[in-house]
Amino acid sequence: MxxxxxxxxxxxxxxxxxxxxxxxxxxxxxxxxxxxxxxxxxxxxxxxxxxxxxxxxxxxxxxxxxxxxxxxxxxxxxxxxxxxxxxxxDGVALRALLREHGPVGPEAALAVLRGSLLGLAAAHASGVVHRDYKPENVLVTADGSSKLVDFGIAAGHGADAPAAGTPAYMAPEQWAGAPASPAADVYAATATFYECLTGRKPFTAGNFAELALRHLEDPVPEEDVPAPLLPLVRSGMAKAPEDRPREAAAFVAELERIATAAYGPAWEERGRGRLAALAVLLPLLFPSADDRAEGTTDVASTALGPGDTAGWQSWLPNGAAVGALCAVLLLALLLLVTPAPAGTASGGAAPLxxxxxxxxxxxxxxxxxxxxxxxxxxxxxxxxxxxxxx
Known part of the structure; x- marks a missing residue:
């Protein structure tokens, strides 16, 4: 090794x-x-x-x-x-939240989609297509914000890159090996959004051939999607790339308009609060979990320095830890039970x-x-x- x-x-x-x-x-x-x-x-x-x-x-x-x-x-x-x-x-993968908690609710789904779409928008503005947007590649931090990671199979817009991606989230044209396009990223992001809303992938099948056929031919899934959000799912998962938003920035604008109309101007604040509550219940999955002192009887508490709002920076076992932990978990519980409102790069390089x-x-x-x-x-x-x- x-x-x-x-x-x-x-x-x-x-x-x-x-x-x-x-x-x-x-x-x-x-x-x-x-x-x-x-x-x-x-x-x-x-x-x-x-x-x-x-x-x-x-x-x-x-x-x-x-x-x-x-x-x-x-x-x-x-x-x-x-x-x-x-x-x-210092965050946990969206996949971990879905596996542990199931559907996250409409406002939380919108919040995590918006954050990661803004990451896609930055890539698209630079002429880059991610090609592997999925819950494993979206991280949720302790404050409920989200980030897009892993550009390992990214390609330039229009590049004739080999077909690649994660089958459950691949756009119809991606299965056929079409040139990389931002519209394929929009499809994958919407498929992930659907999973956040319903707790299940848009399409499942017993083999890749059947799964590909379902992405290519089956109607856009709508079951269990809140009525106000159906336009987002229909638009983002349209079969033809030209019928989807052309890139992530346009999809963000559409999302913000629909979310505000359906849930009011504070939808994102509430959504991020719920995501934070879900994430804080999985403390051992944070990279900072290893910072806590060794010992099975230690109780972890957070210690934030001046201006720290990003997450759990350190774990300090002390006499007040029990009270601090109980307060965090109580807040998480209150947020969880609150009902949601109705409604590669291309180009060569010489050896270094x-x-x-x-x-x-x-x-x-x-x-x-x-x-x-x-x-x-x-x-x-x-x-x-x-x-x-x-």
Whole structure:
């Protein structure tokens, strides 16, 4: 096993691993800021095609400036390894929330969709198509905000990239290997939105061929979707890409108009509150969970510094911890029982010299500590991977 570490960082623990590599939590020596380091596996690092794609993911992240997308700190490549160093967002995957709690409610579904769509909008504005939007690649933080992660199979708008993605969320044209387009990302985001509303994927099948046929031919699913939100589902999952919003920014504008008309101007605040309540009930899934003191009898409490609103920055066992934890859980319970209102990159690159970084960015204090979400399907990145399931 390759034990190479990125110079200037101390690795703390592994967050996930798969055939394509591993993701570890690390700390930057100069600032003490926690980061996520995505290592490309040794086998794939010697494959020029995979290495090219991995470099492309780093360039893509470096070009995106959005609070709704994981931030790149640097890309480092040397004789012994290649790694992407990026922001460590202290959040849980939307998939974990759905698995644990089922449907999240209309306002929470709208809030998580809006946040991650803004991440897509930043990518689309840069000419990049994500191609793998799914609950595993959307993170929800302790304050209910959301971020889009894992651009491992992203491609330029119009690129003739090989067909790739996660079958349950792939647009009809994506199955046929059509050029990458923002409209396919809109379809996948809407399919995820449908799952947030209903607790189930839009289409299921016993095999890939049947699943592909359902995405291509079955009517847009509408069962259990609140009536005010049906236009969003119908528009975002239209069979023909030209019948969907052309890119994420247009879909965000449509979402905001419909959400405000249906649930009032405070819909997003309430939705994020519910997401925060759901996330706080899964404390051990946060990357910061390892910060708490060892010992099975310790009770965890949060300690936020001045201006900290992003999440659980540290865990401190102390005499007041029981009361603090009870208060957090009581708030979560109250929010949960409150009824919802009615209603790669392309382009080649020459081999880099030993331990050469493609960026000069270093972690700055105040970065929001993101667990890279597991990625399914054909991905060239180092996120934990698993065979796609229908």
């Amino acid at each position: 390759n034990t190479w570490t990125v110079p200037g960082y101390t690795e703390v623990r592994e967050l996930g691993s798969g055939a394509s590599g591993r993701v570890v939590r690390a700390v930057h020596h100069g600032t003490g800021v926690p980061v996520a380091v995505k290592h490309l596996s040794e086998g794939l690092r010697t494959d020029p095609g995979f290495l090219h794609t991995f470099r492309g993911e780093a360039r893509l992240l470096g070009a995106l400036e959005s609070p709704y997308v994981t931030r790149l700190y640097e890309y480092v490549e040397g004789p012994e390894g290649a790694a992407i160093v990026m922001e460590l967002v 010299p030993a331990a050469a970084a493609t960026t000069s960015v270093t972690p700055a204090g105040g970065a929001t500590p993101t667990e890279p979400a597991p990625s399914a399907g054909a991905t060239a990145g180092a996120s934990p991977s698993a065979p796609p399931t229908p």
